C-alpha cells in the first residue's frame with residue numbers, strides 16, 4: 001500500500017443517516033431558527049464518499065447530483081469552507097455514491113458535509129479539533145454538528161448543543177414516501193407548535209417520543225400520513241426530523257425484514273440497524289491505527 005492510500009485517499013468513507021427519535025420545538029431565536037430538543041441516533045444506511053488528490057486547489061465533484069448545482073452541494077461547500085478557514089491551497093475531487101434519499105429527514109446532505117470535514121481535515125493535514133469542525137459544520141446546516149460529533153446524542157439549541165446518550169441499538173424499517181419535504185417550509189408554517197415544554201432525558205426514556213413537526217407535515221403531505229398508518233400496523237411509527245421519511249423500530253432483524261417485505265409492495269422501504277457510534281467514526285478510528 002502506498003502512502004496516499006494509507007492516509008485514505010481513494011478509500012470509501014461512509015456518510016451515515018440519522019433518525020430523530022423525538023423532536024420538540026421549545027422556542028424560536030431572533031434570527032428565526034427554532035430551538036429544539038431532539039434525540040439523534042445513527043443508522044448504518046449510508047452514502048459513500050471517496051476523495052482523490054488533484055494538482056491544483058480546485059474542489060470538484062466526479063459526478064454532480066441530479067438537481068443540485070455543484071457549487072451548492074454540501075460536500076463542495078464543506079471542502080471550500082475548510083480551505084477558506086485554514087488557508088489550505090490543496091484541492092480535491094470528491095466522488096459521492098448517493099444512497100440516502102434527499103429531503104427525507106435522514107440528514108444525508110448534512111452527513112456528506114460532515115464526512116468531508118472530518119476526512120479532508122485528515123487528508124489535508126489540517127489538525128482542526130472536533131469542536132472546530134463542529135462549529136464549521138453548524139455554519140453549513142443545523143444537522144451537521146451531530147455527524148461530526150459521531151455519537152448518538154441528546155440535542156438542544158438548534159441541534160448544536162450535544163450530549164452523548166446510550167440508546168438501545170435496534171433494527172429500523174424506514175418508508176420514504178414519494179415526496180421531498182422542504183425543511184424551511186415546515187419551519188415557516190403558522191400552524192407549527194413552537195412552545196412545547198422542555199423535557200428531560202429521563203422523560204424521553206420514559207416514553208415521550210413526539211415530533212412537533214408531525215401534524216404540519218401530515219397536513220401538507222398526505223403520503224406521509226398514509227405511510228405512518230401503514231407502518232403502525234407493525235410497530236409505533238414515527239416521523240424523522242421534518243420528514244418525509246417515517247420509521248419504526250424492531251427488536252430483531254427478522255421482525256424488521258418481515259415488516260419491510262410486506263410494506264415494500266406499496267412503498268419504497270429500507271431496513272437498517274441503529275447504532276450509537278457513527279459508522280464514520282468507527283472507520284476513522286481504524287484509519288488512525290494504521
Ligand SMILES: C[C@@](CO)(OP(=O)(O)O)[C@H](O)COP(=O)(O)OP(=O)(O)OC[C@H]1O[C@@H](n2ccc(N)nc2=O)[C@H](O)[C@@H]1O
Nearest residue numbers: 032033034105106107141142143158183184187241242243
Ligand atoms: C429538522 C432537522 C432535525 O434534525 O432535520 P431534517 O428534517 O432537516 O433532516 C434539523 O434541525 C434541520 O437541520 P438542517 O436540514 O441542517 O437545516 P438547515 O439547513 O440548517 O436549515 C434549513 C431551514 O430550516 C429552518 N430551521 C432549521 C433548523 C432549526 N433548528 N430551525 C429552523 O427554523 C430554517 O428556516 C432554515 O433555513
Ligand SMILES: Nc1ncnc2c1ncn2[C@@H]1O[C@H](COP(=O)(O)OP(=O)(O)O)[C@@H](O)[C@H]1O
Nearest residue numbers: 073074075102103104105106107108109110112
Ligand atoms: N450532498 C448532498 N446530498 C443531499 N442533499 C444535498 C447535498 N448537497 C446539497 N443538498 C441539498 O440539501 C437538501 C436537503 O437534503 P438532505 O440533507 O438529504 O435532507 P434532509 O435535510 O431532509 O435530511 C436537498 O434537497 C438538496 O437540495
